[in-house]
Amino acid sequence: MMNKEQQYELALDCLLLAGRMMMESGAETYRVEDTMLRMARSQNIEDAQSYVTPTGIILSLGKSQVTKITSITSRITDLHKIAKVNNVSRKLSVQMITLEEAYDELRMIQKTNYFLPVHIQALAASIASSCFLVLFNGYWSDMPAAFVAGGVGFIVMLIFQKLTRVKFFSEFLAASVVGLLASLAVHFGLGSEMDKIIVGAVMPLVPGLLITNAVRDLMAGHFTAGIAKGTEAFLTAFAIGSGIAVIVAF
Amino acid sequence: MDMELIIQLIFSFIFTACFGVIFNAPTKAIPYCGFVGAIGWIIYYTLIRYDVTEVQSSFIGAFVVAIVAQVFARRFKMPIIIFNVSGIIPLVPGGIAYNTMRNIVELDYTMGIQNGMRAFMISGAIAMGLVFAEVIIQLMMRMFKIGRTSMQSFARAKRRQK
Numbered sequence: 001m002m003n004k005e006q007q008y009e010l011a012l013d014c015l016l017l018a019g020r021m022m023m024e025s026g027a028e029t030y031r032v033e034d035t036m037l038r039m040a041r042s043q044n045i046e047d048a049q050s051y052v053t054p055t056g057i058i059l060s061l062g063k064s065q066v067t068k069i070t071s072i073t074s075r076i077t078d079l080h081k082i083a084k085v086n087n088v089s090r091k092l093s094v095q096m097i098t099l100e101e102a103y104d105e106l107r108m109i110q111k112t113n114y115f116l117p118v119h120i121q122a123l124a125a126s127i128a129s130s131c132f133l134v135l136f137n138g139y140w141s142d143m144p145a146a147f148v149a150g151g152v153g154f155i156v157m158l159i160f161q162k163l164t165r166v167k168f169f170s171e172f173l174a175a176s177v178v179g180l181l182a183s184l185a186v187h188f189g190l191g192s193e194m195d196k197i198i199v200g201a202v203m204p205l206v207p208g209l210l211i212t213n214a215v216r217d218l219m220a221g222h223f224t225a226g227i228a229k230g231t232e233a234f235l236t237a238f239a240i241g242s243g244i245a246v247i248v249a250f
Numbered sequence: 251m252d253m254e255l256i257i258q259l260i261f262s263f264i265f266t267a268c269f270g271v272i273f274n275a276p277t278k279a280i281p282y283c284g285f286v287g288a289i290g291w292i293i294y295y296t297l298i299r300y301d302v303t304e305v306q307s308s309f310i311g312a313f314v315v316a317i318v319a320q321v322f323a324r325r326f327k328m329p330i331i332i333f334n335v336s337g338i339i340p341l342v343p344g345g346i347a348y349n350t351m352r353n354i355v356e357l358d359y360t361m362g363i364q365n366g367m368r369a370f371m372i373s374g375a376i377a378m379g380l381v382f383a384e385v386i387i388q389l390m391m392r393m394f395k396i397g398r399t400s401m402q403s404f405a406r407a408k409r410r411q412k
Contacts (some may be wrong), residue, residue: 024391026295027329027331028331031329031331039278062262075347077272077273077274077335078273078274079270079273079274079275079276079331079332079335080274080276082329082331082332083272083276083279083328083329083332084332086329087327088327090315105311114274115274116274120271121272123269124269125266125268125272127264127268128264128265128268128269131261131262131264131265131268132265134257134258134261135258135261135262135265135340136345144294181361195348195349195352196399198348199344199345199348203339204269204272204346206342206347208335208338208339208342209335210337211342211373211377212334212335212342212373212376212377212380213283215373215377215378216375216380216381218379219381227276232403234400237347237351239305240303241347241348241349241350241351241352241354241355242351242374244348244351244353245351245352245355245356245398248352248355248356249355
């Protein structure tokens with residue numbers, strides 16, 4: 001049996017791990033705060049306080065208790081992980097599992113990679129790009145060009161994301177590859193509307209989730225998080241825009 | 251229901267489901283993500299055809315997306331964000347944002363600002379639709395006191411057995 005201090009230590013680690021994984025997977029700020037405080041309440045820690053931003057979390061278990069910080073460096077969209085962590089917190093808060101079991105489960109989740117294989121993701125990006133043309137009154141004959149451009153752009157982004165770890169650079173390159181492929185397709189008569197092909201092919205890169213999350217965080221009163229996410233979304237949009245502009249300008 | 255609407259329905263379903271894959275939604279939830287997106291898009295598309303402005307149509311589309319997403323989230327006991335995020339993708343003004351950037355780099359600032367405001371208003375309307383739907387559903391849940399999930403009642407029954 002653990003003494004009280006050890007239990008608080010474990011609770012702190014457990015809560016921070018859960019919060020960090022959710023934030024890294026692209027959950028909304030208020031959901032992260034809500035999850036951590038709910039988990040704390042289930043362990044009879046009533047006056048826990050948290051301060052969550054997209055780049056770090058500060059969590060304190062109470063006035064005379066320890067406080068810890070964790071920093072968050074990478075943010076991607078991984079809905080599966082959010083669902084898993086949410087499930088653990090749900091089970092913990094209705095006392096179906098103990099704190100130790102929850103911590104073990106969270107560690108397992110942290111280690112596992114829930115992403116589907118890259119070729120399936122790329123295929124999905126290609127199909128999405130070509131479907132976009134239908135939704136926005138493009139020509140059906142442009143679909144193959146959008147299919148290729150969307151898939152290749154997505155793969156380029158993934159590869160350079162892994163190599164350089166600079167998000168702006170990989171998005172810039174992916175967008176310019178998309179622009180290049182689209183203009184080549186139009187040049188060789190394989191496509192007719194360059195604008196629609198480009199828009200369809202960059203859709204998988206567009207920060208739609210970030211923009212809506214930013215506005216929702218602002219509405220929930222998390223101004224720091226809202227502004228930070230809005231800035232990230234703007235940077236991504238700017239990377240895509242300038243990547244295409246480089247090609248279009250020539 | 252005419253042919254064009256059916257085509258739009260099918261393609262928006264595929265489009266949204268593909269985004270479910272890219273955002274790595276749980277495999278079980280991916281078809282339902284597609285369903286949410288298709289409903290939101292069809293409502294948006296029909297409203298646009300009846301000459302409702304794009305901002306208002308986006309608001310109503312996002313509102314419906316959030317309500318359907320909430321239903322699925324309760325049913326599968328997953329966070330609502332899974333269905334929301336992929337569901338609003340067809341409504342997100344990607345094309346307008348692209349045109350903004352293109353106008354600006356071609357030094358056509360007037361058109362750039364105009365398109366930028368359009369993109370800003372539409373994404374604001376989408377976020378407002380999502381938040382309004384969520385708040386209204388929460389109020390209704392509190393009114394009818396059906397907030398308890400089946401997982402909670404299961405755990406309660408389990409504790410009583412001990």
